[in-house]
Amino acid sequence: MNILEQIRNRFVDKIGIMEKSAKRVYIAVEKEEARELVCYLFRDLGARFSIATGVDTRPGIEILYHMAFDANDLMLTVRVLVRKPELEMPTFSDFMPAAEWIEREIHEMFGVKFIGHPNLQTLLLPDDWPEGVYPLRKGTFESEKENEEREN
Amino acid sequence: MRKETLIPIGPYHPLLEEPEFFKFYVEGEKIVDAEVRIGYNHRGIEKLAESKTYDQDPFLVERICGICSTSHPFAFVRAAEDVAGIQIPERAEYIRTIIGDLERIHSHLLWVGLAGHFIGYNTVFMWAWKYREPVLDIFEAISGNRNHYGMFKVGGVRRDIKDSDIPALLKAIDEVEKFCSMLTKAVMDDPVIQARLKGIGILKKQDAIDLSVVGPVARASGVAIDVRKDHPYAAYDRIDWNIIVTESGDIFDKAAVRLLETLESVKIIRQCLKQMPKGPIDADIREVGVGEGIGQHEAPRGEVFHYIRANGTNFPERHKIRAPSFMNVPSFKKTVIGESIADAALITAAVDPCYCCTERMAVVEPGTEKVLLTGEELVKLSQQKTEGLKKR
Numbered sequence: 001m002n003i004l005e006q007i008r009n010r011f012v013d014k015i016g017i018m019e020k021s022a023k024r025v026y027i028a029v030e031k032e033e034a035r036e037l038v039c040y041l042f043r044d045l046g047a048r049f050s051i052a053t054g055v056d057t058r059p060g061i062e063i064l065y066h067m068a069f070d071a072n073d074l075m076l077t078v079r080v081l082v083r084k085p086e087l088e089m090p091t092f093s094d095f096m097p098a099a100e101w102i103e104r105e106i107h108e109m110f111g112v113k114f115i116g117h118p119n120l121q122t123l124l125l126p127d128d129w130p131e132g133v134y135p136l137r138k139g140t141f142e143s144e145k146e147n148e149e150r151e152n
Numbered sequence: 153m154r155k156e157t158l159i160p161i162g163p164y165h166p167l168l169e170e171p172e173f174f175k176f177y178v179e180g181e182k183i184v185d186a187e188v189r190i191g192y193n194h195r196g197i198e199k200l201a202e203s204k205t206y207d208q209d210p211f212l213v214e215r216i217c218g219i220c221s222t223s224h225p226f227a228f229v230r231a232a233e234d235v236a237g238i239q240i241p242e243r244a245e246y247i248r249t250i251i252g253d254l255e256r257i258h259s260h261l262l263w264v265g266l267a268g269h270f271i272g273y274n275t276v277f278m279w280a281w282k283y284r285e286p287v288l289d290i291f292e293a294i295s296g297n298r299n300h301y302g303m304f305k306v307g308g309v310r311r312d313i314k315d316s317d318i319p320a321l322l323k324a325i326d327e328v329e330k331f332c333s334m335l336t337k338a339v340m341d342d343p344v345i346q347a348r349l350k351g352i353g354i355l356k357k358q359d360a361i362d363l364s365v366v367g368p369v370a371r372a373s374g375v376a377i378d379v380r381k382d383h384p385y386a387a388y389d390r391i392d393w394n395i396i397v398t399e400s401g402d403i404f405d406k407a408a409v410r411l412l413e414t415l416e417s418v419k420i421i422r423q424c425l426k427q428m429p430k431g432p433i434d435a436d437i438r439e440v441g442v443g444e445g446i447g448q449h450e451a452p453r454g455e456v457f458h459y460i461r462a463n464g465t466n467f468p469e470r471h472k473i474r475a476p477s478f479m480n481v482p483s484f485k486k487t488v489i490g491e492s493i494a495d496a497a498l499i500t501a502a503v504d505p506c507y508c509c510t511e512r513m514a515v516v517e518p519g520t521e522k523v524l525l526t527g528e529e530l531v532k533l534s535q536q537k538t539e540g541l542k543k544r
Contacts, residue, residue, distance in 0.1 A: 020444070
């Protein structure tokens with residue numbers, strides 16, 4: 001049975017699979033199911049964690065977990081939306097140590113809080129970087145502040 | 153009370169002269185805990201790439217790394233081509249393969265030389281760097297540059313290899329092969345190097361999988377992954393070559409994997425030069441379009457990963473870059489604990505981190521921050537250990 005069928009059988013309607021090509025597959029999943037799905041890919045199906053990408057979008061920060069299946073020539077990407085303004089996401093570093101650094105990076109660059117992460121100190125930014133300034137967000141720091149004030 | 157001493161190493165790596173800051177906690181000579189701090193060299197290239205066009209970005213990402221400068225443009229153009237869903241001309245695929253693997257040879261030789269210097273084998277350093285020179289000459293003949301070749305563009309390559317140049321290039325490759333196999337034999341058969349490097353800094357196979365390390369670090373620990381074989385691209389699937397995999401995961405194996413890979417790269421380049429079909433070198437793409445794309449390339453240090461989200465304009469909306477060292481460096485926690493200070497700098501350099509460590513390593517007394525040992529003294533410690541082995 002191929003990998004996509006195994007995933008489909010186990011998660012049925014909790015996920016949306018988009019096959020861009022035979023080698024590039026994207027799976028959209030809700031935040032609540034993401035942990036189970038990624039754990040299944042990494043621990044049971046033996047995927048390699050390539051990296052995660054954060055993307056700032058209007059409703060929240062999108063996190064893409066790129067899982068490589070080296071034996072099957074497949075790059076599978078799990079797409080999760082972490083909604084603003086809470087921006088909370090469970091950590092995956094407990095079952096997948098490879099994710100520890102990139103979660104720290106997404107935390108400092110986008111402000112996503114990874115619940116349960118052992119060490120969310122800055123990795124790339126200087127120690128005296130001002131709090132609440134996230135370099136890879138789309139808006140400027142000032143414009144985000146203004147938006148917040150307008151909403152309140 | 154535990155007698156623990158803190159040794160900060162950095163923010164420059166003693167061996168690689170790039171910024172990276174290690175803190176080692178030692179009891180006597182044994183390392184009991186370790187921390188790392190990176191980011192001294194963060195230049196915000198991901199953000200900068202969003203304000204440059206798809207034609208400019210290959211030049212930008214080429215400047216991420218001075219040693220493996222082609223790896224990032226290679227992954228970037230593949231990501232952009234993945235968005236557009238296009239095939240590039242066959243001749244361009246071959247030229248890309250030649251550039252990619254020439255780079256592997258010179259990068260591995262550079263590391264072997266530095267590692268040799270660090271254990272007090274300056275002969276290895278002199279040899280490796282001397283024999284790296286003809287590789288750079290070949291680069292100059294092909295691209296006009298010894299480094300930062302500017303060969304890649306979305307849809308193909310920028311310069312062709314003239315047919316009249318091929319006999320001379322083949323001859324130069326033969327020379328490189330002679331040097332590489334001589335160096336490989338000399339290093340791998342040397343009893344002192346074996347005694348010095350075997351059994352230290354071991355990364356176990358399960359740890360390698362858990363940490364998802366890539367490239368020679370993974371292959372030295374028995375994880376047989378190589379983007380060139382697993383996710384075939386360019387001309388790698390049309391050529392006969394082998395993945396080098398060893399089992400023990402110590403520094404000797406990491407060196408062996410790199411040395412043997414230079415010989416495989418010679419094989420790849422020779423076949424490419426011979427088989428290369430005639431034809432165009434550029435698909436002449438006007439637009440990248442809308443969508444997402446992923447590009448991978450097996451750099452000398454492992455898989456380079458680029459992700460692009462395109463919104464139909466001439467600029468990427470999001471460009472994620474992941475260099476192999478980002479996955480490889482965290483493995484130091486598994487390899488360095490329990491080893492002695494004399495080996496620490498060598499172990500942290502064994503993953504060939506593509507950024508920095510310390511010429512100002514220092515052993516410091518806890519609390520007082522008083523410097524007990526300087527970086528130079530630590531290098532001496534490492535070289536003295538080798539001297540001691542030679543006398544035995």
